[in-house]
Amino acid sequence: MVELKNIDYAIGGNQILQDVSLTVGGKETLAILGASGSGKSTILKVILGLAKPDRGEVMIQGQDISLVTYSELVDIRKKIGIVFQDGALFDSITVGENVGYYFMEHKNLSHEEVEPLVLEMLDTVGLKHTLDMMPDELSGGMRRRVAIARALIYKPSLILYDEPTTGLDPVAKDSILELIDKLKEEHNVASVIVTHDLDDAYQAADRFVVIRNGQVVWGGTRRQFAAQRDKMIAKYFCAPYKAVC
Ligand SMILES: Nc1ncnc2c1ncn2[C@@H]1O[C@H](COP(=O)(O)OP(=O)(O)O)[C@@H](O)[C@H]1O
Ligand SMILES: [Mg+2]
Missing domain, CATH: 3.40.50.300 (P-loop containing nucleotide triphosphate hydrolases)
Structure with missing residues (x-):
C-alpha cells in the first residue's frame, strides 16, 4: 500500500x-x-x-x-483518509454536514444524495444518532469518531x-482503538x-x-x-x- x-x-x-x-x-x-x-x-x-x-x-x-x-x-489522495488529533471539525455546522461536506463539494452532489452515505458512515462509527447535533455537543472521543466517519466517506484504502x-x-481511547481495528477487519x-x-x-x-x-x-x-x-x-x-x- x-x-x-x-x-x-x-x-x-x-x-x-x-x-x-x-x-x-x-x-x-x-x-x-x-x-x-x-x-x-x-x-x-x-x-x-x-x-x-x-x-x-x-x-x-x-x-x-x-x-x-x-x-x-x-x-x-482520495484513497487516503486522514484523522487529526483534535478531530478538526467545523463547529458552526452539524455533525452530518461535517461528515458529508467535502464529498458534497467534490462530487457535486446534493444534500439529499449525500445524507444516506453520511448516515452509513456515522453508523459505522456508532454515532448515527448524532447526525443533527452540533460538534460542541459531543465528547472528545465522539468528535474523533466523527472525524473517522468523515475520512471513511471516500472509502479509502x-x-x-x-x-x-x-x-x-x-474508555474513549479504547473505543477509538477498537474502531481502528474494526475498520481494518x-x-x-x-x-x-x-x-x-x-x-x-x-x-x-x-x-x-x-x-x-x-x-x-x-x-x-x-x-x-x-x-x-x-x-x-x-x-x-x-x-x-x-x-x-
Ligand atoms: N514547518 C516547519 N518548519 C520548521 N520546522 C518544522 C516544521 N514542521 C516540523 N518541523 C520540525 O520538525 C521536527 C519534526 O516535527 P513533527 O514531524 O511534527 O514531529 P512529531 O509529529 O513527531 O511531534 C520538529 O523538530 C519540528 O520542530
Ligand atoms: Mg506530530
Whole structure:
C-alpha cells in the first residue's frame, strides 16, 4: 500500500527526516512511535505528498508520487483518509454536514444524495444518532469518531491517524482503538497510527517502527515489540536526565 524508500527531508537547513524507509501492507496497521518532535507527523505529510522529500521515493499502491501529475496526486489522495488529533471539525455546522461536506463539494452532489452515505458512515462509527447535533455537543472521543466517519466517506484504502488517542480518557481511547481495528477487519483498510503511546500502539498495530530525531531506529512485529518494549523505552523514549520513565 505504502512504501517509503530512503527519505531525506530538510526545512531551512534542518534535517527533519533522514534515510527513512518503511512499508505498510494492505490490511495492515503500522504504528509510528516516537517522542514529540521526532518527525512522525512529517512522515504522514510525506505520504500525502504535502512535504516533498529531498531524496528517496514515496510509492502509494505502486505509484511513485513524485512522477504523477497534480490531478493524479489528487486521485491518489482520495484513497487516503486522514484523522487529526483534535478531530478538526467545523463547529458552526452539524455533525452530518461535517461528515458529508467535502464529498458534497467534490462530487457535486446534493444534500439529499449525500445524507444516506453520511448516515452509513456515522453508523459505522456508532454515532448515527448524532447526525443533527452540533460538534460542541459531543465528547472528545465522539468528535474523533466523527472525524473517522468523515475520512471513511471516500472509502479509502489507507487511513492515517495522527495521535488518535491523545488527550482521551481510557474508555474513549479504547473505543477509538477498537474502531481502528474494526475498520481494518471489516473494511480492509490499511492504517498508519502515529503515536507516542506505546500501550495504544500495541493494542492497535500489527507492525511498529520507532523514530528518533528523524531516523528509524527500530522496527518489528508485535512479538518483537512485546519482548523488547522495556529496553526500547529506556533506549529511545527516556531523556537521559529523567530518573524514572
Ligand atoms: N514547518 C516547519 N518548519 C520548521 N520546522 C518544522 C516544521 N514542521 C516540523 N518541523 C520540525 O520538525 C521536527 C519534526 O516535527 P513533527 O514531524 O511534527 O514531529 P512529531 O509529529 O513527531 O511531534 C520538529 O523538530 C519540528 O520542530
Ligand atoms: Mg506530530
